[in-house]
Amino acid sequence: MxxxxxxxxxxxxxxxxxxxxxxxxxxxxxxxxxxxxxxxxxxxxxxxxxxxxxxxxxxxxxTRYSFYGMKESFGFTPSWLLWLRYSTFIVCFPVGMVSEVGLVYIVLPFMKASEKYCLRMPNKWSFSFKYFYASVFFMALYAPVYPQLFRYLIAQWKKALAKAKTT
CATH class of the missing domain: 1.10.287 (Helix Hairpins)
Structure with missing residues (x-):
């Protein structure tokens, strides 16, 4: 495993x-x-x-490369950099999610009107795809999936910082 x-x-x-x-x-x-x-x-x-x-x-x-640079060069990282390395997601993850959903929402009318990235029937694959509806579907997935992802990241964050305290 x-x-x-x-x-x-x-x-x-x-x-x-x-x-x-x-x-x-x-x-x-x-x-x-x-x-x-x-x-x-x-x-x-x-x-x-x-x-x-x-x-x-x-x-x-x-933060990622300054963390690894210190670790590789000196064999340790300052506690503040370790905390920063593993804590930036607390701000970045929600901001990223809101930005993604917000930007997709803003361009939905354009997606629907332009039909960009659509695959119409009939075609040799007998398959249809509409980017607009796929975007709406994935936006709707954020509501149930985001809290689970964030809880998982918080658990990993606690584990990483707890491990650092013991070493």
Whole structure:
């Protein structure tokens, strides 16, 4: 069982790190091309979308990597950094959930009108998909699932901080 968890963890971290890497490569590549082709005035317009994606992921990494940097470099982390590393989710998780649901709610009329990402019948798969209804369904799932996820994260948080107190 522990070996399976290790494989899943490594797979997740590999995929996550490659996605972040690709995001920053896109920012760098877009920046270099815009700079060479159109000068520095065109850089932000060229990198804006890639940069927003990469920055969103990077915000969470500030505490994470400072924590691991201290741990690897000095063999310990200050208690305040340990607490910060494991406590930022208390603010970030609810803010993220409210932001996701709020933004999806705001764009629902556009989704319905544009029918973007829809698959209509008939087609070779005999399958229909409407992004609007999938979004409404997943928004509705937040109500029963969010409290369970948050309780689980709180339990993990308590476990991580309790383990740190004993070491």
């Amino acid at each position: 522990a070996r399976d968890a290790s494989v899943v963890r490594r797979l997740y971290l590999s995929v996550y790190n490659w996605i972040v890497f690709i995001g920053w490569v896109q920012v760098s590549w877009s920046m270099i091309l815009a700079l060479l082709e159109n000068g520095y005035e065109a850089v932000y317009a060229a990198v804006e979308q890639h940069l927003l994606f990469a920055q969103t992921a990077a915000i969470m990494e500030v």
